[in-house]
Amino acid sequence: MQITATEAKNRFGSICALAKREPVFVEKAGQIDTVILSADHYRALQANQNNTSLATRKKEFENEFRDWIAAQNSWVEKHGIPGADLRPW
Numbered sequence: 001m002q003i004t005a006t007e008a009k010n011r012f013g014s015i016c017a018l019a020k021r022e023p024v025f026v027e028k029a030g031q032i033d034t035v036i037l038s039a040d041h042y043r044a045l046q047a048n049q050n051n052t053s054l055a056t057r058k059k060e061f062e063n064e065f066r067d068w069i070a071a072q073n074s075w076v077e078k079h080g081i082p083g084a085d086l087r088p089w
Helices: 003-011 011-018 039-051 053-063 067-078
Strands: 002-004 024-028 031-036
Touching: 002 003, 002 031, 003 011, 003 024, 003 031, 011 024, 053 067
Parallel strands: 002 024
Antiparallel strands: 024 031
């Protein structure tokens, strides 16, 4: 569900009850600003994040973006590092 910040302020109790069933996205100035979720859902997210090690996340990233990384490395090998010839003065 998506609501405005004013609605969240005016109906906070009912929004908290709703957040126990599903996340509530709070919009401010036309943009999603905050998400209200139940404590159980938050704890589950935290536990999930802690279970995924940095090495695992790095491996997943490298697998997902393998082609892009290879293209960037190839370009740098061919052309060098952009701006390497610039001087700071």
